Every structure is written in C-alpha cells, then in structure tokens.
Amino acid sequence: MAIQVNMHEAKSQLSALVERVLAGEQVTIARAGNPVIDLVIHREDRPVIGALKGTFTYDADAFDDADAEVREMFYGSAD
Secondary structure (H helix, E strand, C coil), X not given: CEEEEEHHHHHHCHHHHHXXXXXXXXXXXXXXXXXXXXXXXXXXXXXXXXXXXXXXXCCXXXXXXXXXXXXXXXXXXXX
C-alpha cells in the first residue's frame, strides 16, 4: 500500500512512518501536495568485486587446454 503525507505530518509522525516502511508500505512525503521524497529502507552497499568469492570452484581440466575444435578455429590446426 502506498501513502502520501505532508511535511508537517511527517515531522510529527516520523517514527510511525518508519515502522510502516519497515512493514513494507511505500511512504512519500509531499510539500504543498507535490511529492518530494520517498522513505526507503537503508541497504548496505556491498562491493561488487569479490562478492561471490568462494561460490565457484575452478576446474583446471575444463579451462586450461583448448579442445581440438577451438585450436582448429583459432590456429588452423588441431595440433
């Protein structure tokens, strides 16, 4: 459910509005009837690099040697 409240109401009922956001509601704060800001749950930024570290295993047999078809495509021979 989405609600819109004016700035004065948001100031006086901030704790209640935060609880509603935590419960899954969308809350927009308006000034003179115009939406200004949405209250959202804070999410920690997680680094992208290394985020999946330890999730995958390395299979040397699958990646170290090119198969005959790949060698043929790139080098013109399967040797």
